[in-house]
Amino acid sequence: MPDAPHSSAGTAHPSATEDAGGQTDAEGHRRPLRRVEPAPRLQSRLLDVTVAGLALVTFAPVGALLALLIRLDSPGPALFVQDRVGLGGRRFRCYKFRTMRTDVAQPDWRVEDFSTFVFNPGGHDPRRTRLGTALRRSTVDELPQLLNVLRGDMSLLGPRPEIPEIVQQYDRPAYHLRHRVRPGMAGLAVARGRADLTYEQGLAYDLEYARTRSHLGDLKILARSVRAVLKHEGAR
Numbered sequence: 001m002p003d004a005p006h007s008s009a010g011t012a013h014p015s016a017t018e019d020a021g022g023q024t025d026a027e028g029h030r031r032p033l034r035r036v037e038p039a040p041r042l043q044s045r046l047l048d049v050t051v052a053g054l055a056l057v058t059f060a061p062v063g064a065l066l067a068l069l070i071r072l073d074s075p076g077p078a079l080f081v082q083d084r085v086g087l088g089g090r091r092f093r094c095y096k097f098r099t100m101r102t103d104v105a106q107p108d109w110r111v112e113d114f115s116t117f118v119f120n121p122g123g124h125d126p127r128r129t130r131l132g133t134a135l136r137r138s139t140v141d142e143l144p145q146l147l148n149v150l151r152g153d154m155s156l157l158g159p160r161p162e163i164p165e166i167v168q169q170y171d172r173p174a175y176h177l178r179h180r181v182r183p184g185m186a187g188l189a190v191a192r193g194r195a196d197l198t199y200e201q202g203l204a205y206d207l208e209y210a211r212t213r214s215h216l217g218d219l220k221i222l223a224r225s226v227r228a229v230l231k232h233e234g235a236r
Contacts, residue, residue, distance in 0.1 A: 043215070048156050052149035059143060066097055066140070073131040076102035079144060084161035087182045092153040094161055095144035099132025109165040117199040139229045145185050157218050157225075158184025159206035166199075178206040181213060191224035 067078035080098040083091050104127045111117045128136070135141040148154040154161060161183035170176060188209040189202040197205075209221075 044155060044218075045152070048149050051156060052146045056146050056150070059146075063143060066135070066143075069131055070098055070129075074101055074129040083164055084183070085164055085167045085179065086153055086161055087179060089167075089176065089179045091164060092148070092151075092161075094153070095147055097135055097141040097144060099129060099136050099141050100127045101129060109163070109169075111166065111169050111199070114171070114203070115198060115200045118197070119195060119199075137232055142185055149185065153183075155182040155184045156186065157221055158182050158187050159209060160184065160187060160189065160202075174207070175203060177210055178203065181210050186222065186225035186229075188221050191221050191228055194228065 070078045076098060078098060080096045080100070081093050082096070084094040086092050125133075132141070145154060149156060158181050159178045162178075167176075187206065189197060189205040192205050193201070209217075
């Protein structure tokens with residue numbers, strides 16, 4: 001579950017200024033969005049299914065143990081299921097290991113300014129369980145999303161899937177261009193800072209990915225994402 005909203009001053013990151021025809025990059029150059037062709041999409045889907053299937057089999061014993069520990073750590077289910085917005089703006093049910101207590105109120109998702117809005121301000125969060133803090137810091141709470149990858153809701157790489165409450169507040173049509181590609185377990189925004197980014201900074205990376213996606217680029221993003229996860233960069 002995304003953490004409560006917070007505001008933070010931005011740093012030097014790409015701009016999210018776009019329209020349906022293309023993107024203006026950090027240097028002010030106009031670049032059109034490139035559609036992903038059918039053949040690369042099929043290759044990407046085959047890779048997603050193969051890797052996600054192998055990973056689910058490999059990590060099944062670990063997942064079963066974590067599910068038990070989560071149930072023992074605090075009352076409630078082991079999995080947290082939430083609506084997210086995916087490819088083409090369609091909603092789907094996204095899975096995570098539960099890291100929050102079940103007796104807490106839902107946060108207020110109203111966004112005053114996307115240029116300063118962040119999900120995870122850091123510091124102590126009383127909503128989190130003891131085990132949940134460790135799961136979020138290690139990103140292990142995202143492992144159940146391998147099921148979403150197998151189902152076709154998500155890909156291994158892509159923009160992180162957003163909650164409808166935030167998408168409904170998008171004040172620029174260009175923001176919806178992130179839904180031209182399948183959402184991912186990891187992506188360019190994850191590799192570039194995750195929760196250290198403001199929402200608009202992360203969105204700029206999502207739009208850049210939608211515009212420039214390639215197999216070589218995906219390999220570079222995957223390597224950076226693994227490094228970011230191992231170093232707990234931007235993890236909350």
